[in-house]
Amino acid sequence: MMLTNHPFLIFCSVLLLLGLMAFFIARKKATQVRASGTAMFSQPDQYAWFAVVATAGPAILLSALGAFVMLLIGADIPTFPLLLASLVLAAIGLAVGMVLVRANFHARQAIERVIRWVLAGAATISILTTLGILISIVGEALNFFQMHSFWDFITGTTWAPGNSFLMAAGRGDGASGGAEFGSVPLFAGTFMITAIAMAVAVPVGLLSAIYMGEYAPSRVRAVAKPMLEILAGIPTVVYGFFAAITVAPFIVRVAETVGLDASFNNALAPGIVMGIMIIPFISSLSDDVINAVPDSMRQGSLALGMTKGETIRDVVIPAALPGIISASLLGMSRALGETMIVVMAAGMRPNLTINPLEEMTTVTVRIVAAMTGDLEFESAETLSAFALGLVLFVVTLSLNLVSVIMIRRFREKYRVNNL
Amino acid sequence: MNDSFDQISQQLKGRHRKSMRLKYYSMGALALAAAFLLIFFADMLNKGLPAFKQAMINVEINYSEDAAKSGRAAVNRDFSTLISRSVVRTIPLEMRNDPTLLGTTVQRWVLASGEVDQYLKGNRVRLDDEEMERIDRLVETGKIEQQFNVGFFSRGDSKMAELAGIMSAVVGTVMTMIVTLAIAFPIGVMTAIYLEEFAPDNRLTQLIEININNLAAIPSILFGLLGLAIFINFFGVPRSTPLVGGMTLALMTLPVIIISTRTALRSVPESIRHAAFGVGCSRWQVVKDHVLPLAMPGIMTGSIIGLAQAMGETAPLIIVGMVAFIPDVTASFTEAATVMPAQVFTWANEPDHAFVEKTAGGILVLLAVLISLNASAVLLRKKFERRW
Amino acid sequence: MSAQMPDVTYKTNPDIGQPYTRNDKACHDLSIRVRDLNLWYGKTQALKDLNIDLFQKNVTALIGPSGCGKSTFLRCLNRMNDLIPSVHTEGLVEIDGRDVNAAKMDEVALRRRVGMVFQKPNPFPKSIYENVAYAPRMHDLVSRKAEQDELVEKALRDAGLWNEVKDKLQEPGTSLSGGQQQRLCIARAIAVQPDVILMDEPTSALDPISTATIEDLMDKLKEQFTIITVTHNMQQAARIADYTAFFHLGEIIEYNDTKVMFSTPAQKKTEDYISGRYG
Structure with a gap:
């Protein structure tokens, strides 16, 4: 590892030393120039900082560039000369910094230009993250689609990644070489569990938001809002445990009493618990938009002799609808990508069914399964995780974008109306 | 002639009933959420204590x-x-x-x-x-x-239920969070400052903004795939370590910190900036000396909330291999480690029934930490809340 | 402690060429009777011992400097003040012989008979047609689609908007201009066929041309409805109102026939206000 490298440590300490030198010498020089009665553009400290930036900046850039080139192209640049070159650059920078300590140099402006670039650089990291996700997923997914056809992946109804999985399930016959990657059952399971979650989260979340926004006295509101936030703060692994150990057996027992046969890995338990997890996402955004509906609308309706319920149903909700839909889409995107609850409470077996009491599996479960097995990275099963991830990325991305556009429309609409 | 009040009231009876029904339904929904929370905590305490x-x-x-x-x-x-x-x-x-x-x-x-x-x-x-x-x-x-059970807090994981403790996971969490904060906090705050105070309103800025909102909503497991493909496979960061886990979580926490920092910066009124510009400050000086100090409580609150979120995250860590059996306390950022939620996940998968209470106990510790973090964020916000 | 009932010079009785007297039947066609009305926002008293009779099928203007309580008083008439939790009212507001603040009074029924138009136009987020048709349909005033169409057309015609919107009834109400939106709100209010229409500075957010249109409209509407309007524009009050009440610091200083009040105000305060010394 580079961090523990000896030359690297020396490089860092020398650079630090040069930087300190730059700071103090430049400040001293600037103070002297000022003391001699010359009017300077900037403060001594600013000259000092400029000298530090001039010393360290290019050196760090050069070494980072070198390291990156090494990793990216695999070019073999020996570490020692690279670091040495960087240090030489630092020394040159120091000299330049010293020379520039003079009355007619705008040290402050120069520093601020550098700061601006550093800030802009930080802002691009978020773009790089998205790009990184895209590249890493798309790249490996393409590898996967070279092994298995994209069409089979999208339309196939059998997900049987081969021996490793069968053996893990305890019924490997060792001979089944024909791995099949038909993702339909996985997506069916994902959408089933998502649908159950939304069936819980949307009514409860929306009605809670209506209660908090329209009915609740401020004291109830002061308690209810943080309570819902707690719901959002519970880690998903905890929800998963709760779904698997408490809710699922409960559902099996209830199903038994009405004479139904339910699996302990039924889709209902993770679905319901996931729905509860999503309630706060929907209620908090819905609450915001309901509060943003101008009061004049409610008054207009009440003044026509409408009851409060009618006003809410026919005026407030329609006005807030874009925001409510946007909240639901965000909640849905969260449900689709939720991992821990389904990993712990849903099944492993791909199963194409519409009975929520049966075991079914989801995209995220298979991603985790593919990543935690003792498999080669280049194996088809591991790579299939990236193909699944790609679909998940595309679906959630589109949901998020639609949601962002809708909420933006809502804002624009009421800004206009409030004029 | 128009109907009298009494006639109208008569007609209204059904509509009033419907109206009340909506009120009771909405009340019921909130009560349902509260009831769930109650059942959930009771169940966890019952199993975990x-x-x-x-x-x-x-x-x-x-x-x-x-x-x-x-x-x-x-x-x-x-x-x-x-x-x-x-x-x-x-x-x-x-x-x-x-x-x-x-x-x-x-x-x-x-x-x-x-x-x-x-x-x-x-x-x-x-x-x-x-x-x-x-x-x-x-x-x-x-x-x-x-x-x-002192051992539960002082020992690492074990295959024997009576020996298993949460210490190594706690240490792993602390180390991972150090990495996460060290990366996400400066980059997040810098990004927010750039977008809020410096960036011109052009296409690129809008792209960054949409991108940040989108990153906040991307499924966490995809960050795990990124960490695996980029950090581990490409940059060669060692697997299962606090370093790679922290880096992965940092990318996830970044949008939270950026968004809350921007809100905090935006809540500093323009008049403060104008006043500072008025006495001849440069843009950077305005930000550094006037805006940032005023926005700091908001930034801290947002960062704590982001940290709490990262602390509860498991899915991406599974992908980068942080769900590991770690009996001894990790001493370095480049050694295999586990974190609290991952430890909970490991225990939940143990077949031995005795691990159910370990899992719930671990959950109680995790929840206690998260709740105190969030409570401190709320207190911070209350203490420094300022209305302009 | 009850304040004196403000004096009113009654309108001329066309039959005899003399003002009506307090005992004449026509004067007892009171729409609204208010006695000893007091109102508090929390601990601040906003209305003090109001006593006033408001006449049917007339336009009554409430004028006064801002913060004098005229809008608050208006909102007492259809109990819109109920929506503000801190408000507390005492005294009698009687409409059609019934105390509107009585426990038995259903405020929804009250508001159906006492409509309201607000300062800023607030059309619903629905089509122009639905904006008007919504309330009558909910109130069961129409049973068939044809009836509903007819009612919408009539309300829009009465509001003087029909010719402008008849070809775009399905467009959203918010797509109209400010003045058109306000007339849509008036159409919406008259579609439920109330007895009284309260108008809270209905033209203050509009341009002069829209204002003139709405003033003409009020003049026509008073044939069917009792109109009570708040305005801070004295010229407007003089132009449109049959009666005018002058409010100051939560009290009614003077209440009279508009012509009388603007030509020979009885109170010094009224005179100062009308002549623009404050306000």
Whole structure:
């Protein structure tokens, strides 16, 4: 590892030393120039900082560039000369910094230009993250689609990644070489569990938001809002445990009493618990938009002799609808990508069914399964995780974008109306 | 002629009923959420609190010569099946380290086996009737009792339920969070400052903004795939370490910190900036000396909330291999480690029933940490809240 | 302690060429009778011992400097003040012989008979047609689609908007201009066929041309409805109102026939206000 490298440590300490030198010498020089009665553009400290930036900046850039080139192209640049070159650059920078300590140099402006670039650089990291996700997923997914056809992946109804999985399930016959990657059952399971979650989260979340926004006295509101936030703060692994150990057996027992046969890995338990997890996402955004509906609308309706319920149903909700839909889409995107609850409470077996009491599996479960097995990275099963991830990325991305556009429309609409 | 008030009121009866129904439904929805929270916490406490107690047996340990070979010989036959195998295993070790022990006898409290522990807690166990009777008798004579489970907080993971503790996961969490904050906080704050105070309103800026909002909503498991493909496979960061876990979580926390920092910066009124510009500050000086100090409480609050979110995250860490069996406390950022939620996940997968209470106990510790973090964020916000 | 009932010079009785007297039947066609009305926002008293009779099928203007309580008083008439939790009212507001603040009074029924138009136009987020049709349909005033169409057309015609919107009834109400939106709100209010229409500075957010249109409209509407309007524009009050009440610091200083009040105000305060010395 580079961090523990000896030359690297020396490089860092020398650079630090040069930087300190730059700071103090430049400040001293600037103070002297000022003391001699010359009017300077900037403060001594600013000259000092400029000298530090001039010393360290290019050196760090050069070494980072070198390291990156090494990793990216695999070019073999020996570490020692690279670091040495960087240090030489630092020394040159120091000299330049010293020379520039003079009355007619705008040290402050120069520093601020550098700061601006550093800030802009930080802002691009978020773009790089998205790009990184895209590249890493798309790249490996393409590898996967070279092994298995994209069409089979999208339309196939059998997900049987081969021996490793069968053996893990305890019924490997060792001979089944024909791995099949038909993702339909996985997506069916994902959408089933998502649908159950939304069936819980949307009514409860929306009605809670209506209660908090329209009915609740401020004291109830002061308690209810943080309570819902707690719901959002519970880690998903905890929800998963709760779904698997408490809710699922409960559902099996209830199903038994009405004479139904339910699996302990039924889709209902993770679905319901996931729905509860999503309630706060929907209620908090819905609450915001309901509060943003101008009061004049409610008054207009009440003044026509409408009851409060009618006003809410026919005026407030329609006005807030874009925001409510946007909240639901965000909640849905969260449900689709939720991992821990389904990993712990849903099944492993791909199963194409519409009975929520049966075991079914989801995209995220298979991603985790593919990543935690003792498999080669280049194996088809591991790579299939990236193909699944790609679909998940595309679906959630589109949901998020639609949601962002809708909420933006809502804002624009009421800004206009409030004029 | 128009209807009188009474006639209208008559017509309104049905509509009033409907209106009230909406009120009760909405009230019911909120009550449902509250009821769930109540059931959830009751269930977790019920399952998890026993994990903080551990059965201990007061035995006489006889450091005989036989004991140096097999630890089982050091203890009375009545007890040897009841105490934890870990105790038996360490007796010869102790004697090798301290030869003067040979021939002495010590009376002390040692760990009972998981079975005894579970029996005392009223769970189903694989003990025969004779053993159960023996345990009952020992309980009566005060030779077996449940004590506060110090080991749960001081030991790492173990395959033996009575030995498993959460310490290594706590240390792993702390180290991972250090990495996460060290990366996400400066970059997040810098990004927010750039977008809010410096960036021109052009296409690129809008792209960054949309991108940040989108990143906040991307499924966390995809960040795990990124960490695996980019950090581990491409940059060669070692797997399962706090370093790679922290880096992955940092990317996830970044949008939270950026968004909350921007909100905090935006809530500083323009008049402060104008005043600072008015006395000749440059843009950077305005930000550094006037805007940032005022926005700091908001930034801290947002960062704590982001940190709490990252602390509860498991899915991406599974992908970068941080769900590992870690019996010893991790000492370096580049050694394999586990974190609290991952430890919970590991325990939840253990077939042994005794691990259910360990899992719930771990959850209680995790929730306590998260709740205190969030509470401190709320307090911070309350304390420094300012209305302009 | 009850304040004096403000004096009113009654309108001329066309039959005899003399003002009506307090005992004449026509003057007892009171729409609204208010006695000893007091109102508090929390601990601050906003209305003090109001006593006033408001006449049917007339336009009554409430004028006064801002913060004098005229809008608050208006909102007492259809109990819109109920929506503000801190408000507390005492005294009698009687409409059609019934105390509107009585426990038995259903405020929803009250608001159906006492409509309201607000300062800022607030059309619903629905089509122009639905904006008007919504309330009558909910109130069961129409049973068939044809009836509903007819009612919408009539309300829009009465509000003087029909010719402008008849070709775009399905467009959202918010797509109209400010003045058109306000007339849509008036159409919406008259579609439920109330007895009284309260108008809270209905033209203050509009341009002069829209204002003139709405003033003409009020003049026509008073044939069917009792109109009570708040305005801070004295010229407007003089132009449109049959009666005018002058409010100051939560009290009614003077209440009279508009012509009388603007030509020979009885109170010094009224005179100062009308002549623009404050306000």
